[in-house]
Amino acid sequence: MSEERRTRTAEAFFGRRHGKTIRPMQAVVLADVLPRLKVDLSAASPGDLRALFPVPVDRIVLEIGFGGGEHLHHAAGAAPATGFIGVEPFVNGMASLLRMLEREARPNIRLYDDDAAALLDWLPDGSLDRIDLFYPDPWPKKKHWKRRFVNRANLDRFARVLKPGGLFRFASDIDHYVNWTLLEVARQGGFSWRAEMPDDWRAPYEGWPGTRYEAKALREGRRPAYLTFVRT
Known part of the structure; x- marks a missing residue:
């Protein structure tokens, strides 16, 4: 295994790849639809990157860990002139989005x-207008914090692939992960936090449709934070 591959494996997108048993129709879309879009x-x-899309697009957005795909599907429908790349290693989440796309x-x-x-390492420099990371696994135990996706290596990747003025948006209902993200982004040094008053991080993003994870957090009494950082 090459040194580059060992490094990337150590920084991998940690999380479950399988959950509930895949139903027959989910298996069909994973086999038939995913290869056409992958x-x-x-x-x-x-x-x-506009060459990846069969329709004209003028902006490119990456959503990392789209879960069940509710936000990604909604955002792509609301902004047809924007190209969206969605990443989700969790098989059930990918199948859920593919059923929506059918x-x-x-x-x-x-x-x-x-x-x-x-994927981030494959992307060209300055090729993205925005990166969205919503409700990532918080890895609440201290011994697992190193597995959080927001870390110096990945923020360096974000800084490389985002255009100057591009946005990194992060949403979470876990206070510690929100504070962690603010500190990690400040240490990285390539971004500024776009916030001047509490509503700038307490109010959902414009056009926000909500997600199943957010709905669960609200039911359980946790208030999400919506952070926006600008690539300087």
Whole structure:
């Protein structure tokens, strides 16, 4: 195994790959639909990511860990001139989004079902307008904090692939992970936090449809935070 591969494995997108048993229709879409939408990292990265999409797009957004796909599907429908790349290694989440796409196609979506760090390393410099990371696994035990996706290595990746002025958006209902993210981003030094008053991080993003994870957090009495950072 190469040194590059060992490093990437150590920084992988940790989490479960399987949950509930895959139902027959889910298996069908994973076998038939996903290959048509999947970003192929074995191919050379295009100089212009707009070439990944069969429709004209003028902006590119990456959503890492899209869960059940509610936000990604909604966002792609609301902004058809934006190309969205969604990453989700959890098989059940990917199958959920693919079923939505069967019912309501989104030609401006492309998908990747493995390690987000590998995709980030494949992307060209300054190729993204925004990165969204919503409700990532908080890994609450201190011994597991090193597995949190927000870390110096991944923030360096974000800084490389985002355009100057591009956005990194982070939402979580776990106070400690919110504080962790603020500190890690400040240490990285390539971003500024776009907040001047409490509503700038307490109010959901414009056009926010909500997610199943957010709904659970609200039911359990946890108040989410919505952070926005600008690539300087």
